Amino acid sequence: MSTVSTPFGVATLPYGVFSTASDSRARVGVAIDDLILDLAAAVQRFAPELAPVVAGPSLDTLLAAGPDAWSQVRALVTGWVADSAFAERFGPQLVPARDAVMHLPFTVADYVDFYASEQHATNLGRMFRPGQDPLTPNWKHLPIGYHGRAGTVIASGTDVVRPCGQRRGTDGEITFGPSRRLDIEAELGFVVGTPSSLGRPVPQTAFADHVFGICLVNDWSARDIQAWEYVPLGPFLGKSFATSISPWVVPLAALGSARVAPPERTVPLLPYLDDSRTPPWGLDVRLEVRLNGHVVSRPSSDGMYWTGAQMLAHLTANGASLRTGDLYASGTISGERPDQRGSLIELSWGGAEPLRLPDGTTRTFLEDGDEVVITASAPGPDGAVIGLGEVRGRIRPAAESPR
Incomplete structure (x- = not known):
């Protein structure tokens, strides 16, 4: 595991799994500049119908969900980030990347x-x-x-x-x-x-x-x-x-x-x-x-x-x-x-x-x-x-x- 603080632009929106000192649960996140959006928490609050897709301590469920679900989740996050009130709306779900501990993002099968x-x-x-x-x-x-x-x-x-x-x-x-x-x-x-x-x-x-x-x-x-x-x-x-x-x-x-x-x-x-x-x-x-x-x-x-x-x-x-x-x-x-x-x-x-x-x-x-x-x-x-x-x-x- 490592602490990572590399920023990512809004065109990237990569997926990873992180925890913090104050919350040791491994959960799915999306990197946005020098922040990490707690995706599981954000989806549970704003789009609960997609909650099962991003739940769990790894990306496994999202990976298995297939291209349609991948597109849905990416479009959802892109729309959130494009909103001028993004930081205000999602403040409780945003974590500074410097405070995150990153984990192996998925279960490697072969x-x-x-x-x-x-x-x-x-x-x-x-x-x-x-x-x-x-x-x-x-x-x-x-x-x-x-x-x-x-x-x-x-x-x-x-x-x-x-x-x-x-x-x-x-x-x-x-x-x-x-x-x-x-x-x-x-x-x-x-x-x-x-x-x-x-x-x-x-x-x-x-x-x-x-x-x-x-x-x-x-x-x-x-x-x-x-x-x-x-x-x-x-x-x-x-x-x-x-x-x-x-x-x-x-x-x-x-x-x-x-x-x-x-x-x-x-x-x-x-x-x-x-x-x-x-x-x-x-x-x-x-x-x-x-x-x-x-x-x-x-x-x-x-x-x-x-x-x-x-x-x-x-x-x-x-x-x-x-x-x-x-x-x-x-x-x-x-x-x-x-x-x-x-x-x-x-x-x-x-x-x-x-x-x-x-x-x-x-x-x-x-x-x-x-x-x-x-x-x-x-x-x-x-x-x-x-x-x-x-x-x-x-x-x-x-x-x-x-x-």
């Missing part, structure tokens, strides 16, 4: 992480397979992903304990201990609201019928543990120890002005992934990554090869069902320039080029005590800025190794 940035995949391919094609043969045919661990998705501000696992040294010796190459991954997360039936693939055209909104994700990664374990079945302990998400979920309805066409496809896509004749679902989200208060990267998602709609279509192409609270993430967002790389393994080029911080220190990977904060924004209507808030986490020393 978690899937993708590998959707061509620049990120290319950088890692050049590091790990020098002299070969940096992209694997399947990369431009389908969104590559893996299933993560929903139980270790944590709220922004929760400390991250350095994970332990097996590592293979340069001399080939296999040892067990704390990760020496602990990394970050700056990502976008897509939050599923409406479930789907088993055996019924979800087409790209139904993306907005199922996905409620987006959040920020830091998918912490132990690169040394991952490197030894991932062949042949992919990431496991190197990823499953912690994934942080931002406390605010920005609804898709706020992102109309941020929609952009994805990059030109250089390989023909199979029909279920072909988005050439559908409205574009690329997103122009500009991220900023800070390490111990210093900006180290500014990635942007507008160049992501695979869109959220394509990821969802592929995730369900085999008939896998969706559940309310499913979370799937983009994978590391990286751009073409060195200052747009969304992970330390790229920023330090595998540790060969230490990153020099303004305070004179250097980093290849994370040290105990380091704090990482990822923020983001997107263009909104009429020049407005859509805020996504922040996701932060600090590294704690490893727990005692098992014997």
